[in-house]
Amino acid sequence: MARVYRFMEVCGTHTVNFFRFGLRKLLPPEVELVSGPGCPVCVMPPEEVDFLVEVARKPGVVVCAFGDLLKVPGSKGSLREVRAQGGGVRLIYSPMEAVHLAASEPEKKIVLAGVGFETTAPAHAVALLEARKRRLRNFFFFSALRIMPPPLRALLSDPELALDGLLLPGHVSAVIGSRPYTFIAEEFGLPGVITGFEPRDMLEGLARLLELARSGRPTIEIQYRRVVTPEGNPWGKRLLKEVFRPVDGRWRGLGLIPGSKLALAPDFEEFSAEKTFSLEPKPLPEPPGCACGKILRGQKRPPECPLFGKRCTPETPYGPCMVSSEGACAAYFRFAESENP
Known part of the structure; x- marks a missing residue:
C-alpha cells in the first residue's frame, strides 16, 4: 500500500x-489535504463577537465591519441580527471607510472592527494613523487581528x-x-x-x-516568488511595529497562544474600544456540538461534524467555519456537499 x-x-x-x-480530483491517492487556521473570522473566539454585538447595541454607536464578520454568531447573536433590529452596524470594504464616517458624523462613536492576519493589518494601521492625523475623538478600534x-x-x-x-x-x-x-x-x-x-x-x-x-x-x-521574498515587505512590517504590539490571544479551537494577537501600541491606546466602553471580552466556551475547533486544528473534516448541512448551513450558520467565504465548512458545503465523511 x-x-x-x-x-x-x-x-x-x-x-x-x-x-x-x-x-x-487531480490529486493522487497518496496525498491527503486537511484545512488549517487560516480563516480570520473562523478563528475569532465567541467572546470577541459578543463584545462587538454589545457595543453595536449602544445608542449613538456604529460598528464598522467586513461582510463575513456580520454573520458570525456569538452567544448574544450576530452583528447581522443587530443591524436587522436597527442597531449601529455598517458594512465596509476598507478600514478607511470607518475613518471617513467618523469625520463626517462627529456626533456618533465609530468603532472599526479589525479582523484579519498580517495581510490586512497594515491597512488597519494606515486607518489608525489617519485617524490620529485628523485628531478624531469619535473613532475607536477593536482588534481581532492575529499573527500567523x-x-x-x-x-x-x-x-x-x-x-x-x-x-x-x-x-x-x-x-x-x-x-x-x-x-x-x-x-x-x-x-x-x-x-x-x-x-x-x-x-x-x-x-x-x-x-x-x-x-x-x-x-x-x-513558490510564490513573484510576490514573496525571504525578508517580506519592509513598509508593511514597519507599519505593524509602529501601530501594534503582539500580545497573547485566544483562538477558536486552539486556546490561548502567546504572542499571537495584535493589540494597539501605547501611542495608539486612545483609540481602544475596550477602554472606551469599559468592556473586556470574557472567555466563553465553544457552541455545543460545533466542530469548528477540531476542523481548524486539522483533526476533523467538515462532513464529520454532526451539524454540517443540517442545523449548520451558509444561510443558518451555527459555527464560523460555515460563515466565511474562506471557511472550510462553507467550502465543503458549496463544492463537496455530497462527499461522505
Missing part, C-alpha cells in the same frame, strides 16, 4: 480554491496532529516573508512551501511539498 502524505493547507483561500478549480506563525507552532506541538508538510499562505507571507517560518523545518523537521492562489501555483506548490516530504528534506521554500 502506498504511503499517504498528509499536508495542511493553512490558508482558507487555498482550501476554497482546491475545490473551486477542481484540483482535488504562533498558531502554527501551537498546532505542530500537538502530538496528535500528524502532518508531513504545510502549504503556507501567500498573502500573509507577502508581508512577513519566509523567514518567520524557519522554525517549522528547524524545530519540527517538516517542509513548508509558500504558495500562490492560481491553479498552477497551487499544483506547483503541492508538487514541490510532496517532493520535499518524500526526500526527507525539511526546508521552507517560496
Whole structure:
C-alpha cells in the first residue's frame, strides 16, 4: 500500500480554491489535504463577537465591519441580527471607510472592527494613523487581528496532529516573508512551501511539498516568488511595529497562544474600544456540538461534524467555519456537499 502524505493547507483561500478549480480530483491517492487556521473570522473566539454585538447595541454607536464578520454568531447573536433590529452596524470594504464616517458624523462613536492576519493589518494601521492625523475623538478600534506563525507552532506541538508538510499562505507571507517560518523545518523537521492562489501555483506548490516530504528534506521554500521574498515587505512590517504590539490571544479551537494577537501600541491606546466602553471580552466556551475547533486544528473534516448541512448551513450558520467565504465548512458545503465523511 502506498504511503499517504498528509499536508495542511493553512490558508482558507487555498482550501476554497482546491475545490473551486477542481484540483482535488487531480490529486493522487497518496496525498491527503486537511484545512488549517487560516480563516480570520473562523478563528475569532465567541467572546470577541459578543463584545462587538454589545457595543453595536449602544445608542449613538456604529460598528464598522467586513461582510463575513456580520454573520458570525456569538452567544448574544450576530452583528447581522443587530443591524436587522436597527442597531449601529455598517458594512465596509476598507478600514478607511470607518475613518471617513467618523469625520463626517462627529456626533456618533465609530468603532472599526479589525479582523484579519498580517495581510490586512497594515491597512488597519494606515486607518489608525489617519485617524490620529485628523485628531478624531469619535473613532475607536477593536482588534481581532492575529499573527500567523504562533498558531502554527501551537498546532505542530500537538502530538496528535500528524502532518508531513504545510502549504503556507501567500498573502500573509507577502508581508512577513519566509523567514518567520524557519522554525517549522528547524524545530519540527517538516517542509513548508509558500504558495500562490492560481491553479498552477497551487499544483506547483503541492508538487514541490510532496517532493520535499518524500526526500526527507525539511526546508521552507517560496513558490510564490513573484510576490514573496525571504525578508517580506519592509513598509508593511514597519507599519505593524509602529501601530501594534503582539500580545497573547485566544483562538477558536486552539486556546490561548502567546504572542499571537495584535493589540494597539501605547501611542495608539486612545483609540481602544475596550477602554472606551469599559468592556473586556470574557472567555466563553465553544457552541455545543460545533466542530469548528477540531476542523481548524486539522483533526476533523467538515462532513464529520454532526451539524454540517443540517442545523449548520451558509444561510443558518451555527459555527464560523460555515460563515466565511474562506471557511472550510462553507467550502465543503458549496463544492463537496455530497462527499461522505
